[in-house]
Amino acid sequence: MNIRSLTRGDGVVIGAAVVLFIASFLDFSSYDCPQGVDCSRFDSPNAWDSLGLLMSVFLAGVIGAALLIVSRAMPGRKVVGLDLGQFGVALTVFALWTAFWTILDVNNAGAGLILGLLAALVLAAGAVAGPLVPALKAPLLSPSGPAQGVQGGQQPYGAQPGQGYGFPGGQQQAPYGAQPGQGYGYPGAPQQGQPAQADPAQAQQAQAQAQAQQPAQGGAAPAGDFTPFWFAVPVARPLYGEDGSPNPIAELAPGTWYLAVEQRGQSLIAQTQDGRRGVLQDTTGIQRG
Numbered sequence: 001m002n003i004r005s006l007t008r009g010d011g012v013v014i015g016a017a018v019v020l021f022i023a024s025f026l027d028f029s030s031y032d033c034p035q036g037v038d039c040s041r042f043d044s045p046n047a048w049d050s051l052g053l054l055m056s057v058f059l060a061g062v063i064g065a066a067l068l069i070v071s072r073a074m075p076g077r078k079v080v081g082l083d084l085g086q087f088g089v090a091l092t093v094f095a096l097w098t099a100f101w102t103i104l105d106v107n108n109a110g111a112g113l114i115l116g117l118l119a120a121l122v123l124a125a126g127a128v129a130g131p132l133v134p135a136l137k138a139p140l141l142s143p144s145g146p147a148q149g150v151q152g153g154q155q156p157y158g159a160q161p162g163q164g165y166g167f168p169g170g171q172q173q174a175p176y177g178a179q180p181g182q183g184y185g186y187p188g189a190p191q192q193g194q195p196a197q198a199d200p201a202q203a204q205q206a207q208a209q210a211q212a213q214q215p216a217q218g219g220a221a222p223a224g225d226f227t228p229f230w231f232a233v234p235v236a237r238p239l240y241g242e243d244g245s246p247n248p249i250a251e252l253a254p255g256t257w258y259l260a261v262e263q264r265g266q267s268l269i270a271q272t273q274d275g276r277r278g279v280l281q282d283t284t285g286i287q288r289g
Contacts, residue, residue, distance in 0.1 A: 004238050005072055005253035006140040016123035017065035020095075023119055024048060026112030034237045046112050056098045057116055061123050064091030068127055075238065076247035079285055089127045096124040118240040139235060140252055179191025199265075230271075230289030239270060239278035249278050 023049040031044065044088045047054045067088030071077065099117045103109050130136045232255065238248035250272055252258055261277070262269035268280045 005081070005251055006069075006234070007130060007136060008124050008138050009133070009136035010072065010135065011140045012063045012126035013123060015069055016119050016126060017062050020058055020061045020116055020119035020123060023112045023115040024054060026115060027110035028112050029106055030110045032108075038247045044110060047116070051237065052114070054099075057095050057120065060091050060098070061095035061120050064088040064095065064127065066124060067091065068130075072251065074285070075251055076249065089124075092119065092124040092127040097122040127259060141255075148239065200278055213254045226263050228259060228261050231260055231268075232257055233280075234285045235283070237280060237282055239272070239276075239280055241278055242269065251275055252280065 026046060027044040028046050029044060031042070033042075047058050065088065067079075067084045070083035071088065074084065077084050082090070090287045099113070099120045103113050103117050104191065106113060128134070157224065211268060234254045237252050237253060239250040239252055240246070241249045250284075252270065252272070256273070258273070259271045260268045260280075261271050266281075266284055269277060273278045
């Protein structure tokens with residue numbers, strides 16, 4: 001799975017699941033040691049000493065978080081008729097429900113139970129609100145930010161000096177829909193303010209491609225004039241099957257180049273790096289290579 005496909009909501013879910021797992025090793029209950037009694041040998045139990053509590057609160061929450069993250073890598077997969085993400089949300093809510101009533105039933109709740117309740121609350125909130133709150137739907141790693149560890153003006157991995165990020169030999173990218181003559185439709189096109197290539201063969205090829213991509217009068221360019229090109233998406237977007245199935249077959253992640261092989265109206269037929277093909281319905285703001 002591409003880590004760039006993770007959202008901030010996924011980050012909240014992962015962090016809460018880690019805290020919940022750690023809480024399972026802490027004391028389940030606390031006690032007051034009477035004066036004059038040596039309590040050093042008293043071993044307070046934790047969640048691993050109670051199978052029912054362990055499975056219904058701690059491991060249920062961790063498994064729910066894992067299903068949520070796996071659903072990002074395998075969209076459309078179902079368990080007993082439910083999407084993996086929906087099944088994961090249900091488990092996190094169940095873990096919170098059980099932890100809440102368990103802590104009310106315990107006279108002296110220990111650190112493990114208190115921390116477990118707080119972690120389950122954050123976990124369930126992140127799982128439910130992740131797809132709904134815009135701040136949590138934002139990418140966990142910004143594709144436009146500098147690469148981690150890049151200092152002293154060094155270029156990020158995959159970037160050439162004065163060229164676009166990640167695409168070999170590419171100039172700065174023009175957005176999808178730019179006019180010919182501004183870098184639209186072919187990699188390595190000259191940018192505004194830069195001299196054109198002196199090679200006549202390259203100039204003729206660029207001119208032919210630009211003419212092929214100009215929209216025909218009264219509509220879009222014919223499908224036969226379409227030229228495959230590389231592109232990247234600004235945010236994670238689903239890729240649907242060419243058979244019209246409502247369930248996505250893959251998810252296009254920011255920071256990765258994909259190949260557009262065909263155009264169908266406003267949609268593109270895109271091919272992923274592992275060879276899968278599907279329909280990208282939302283093409284707004286994509287970056288061409």
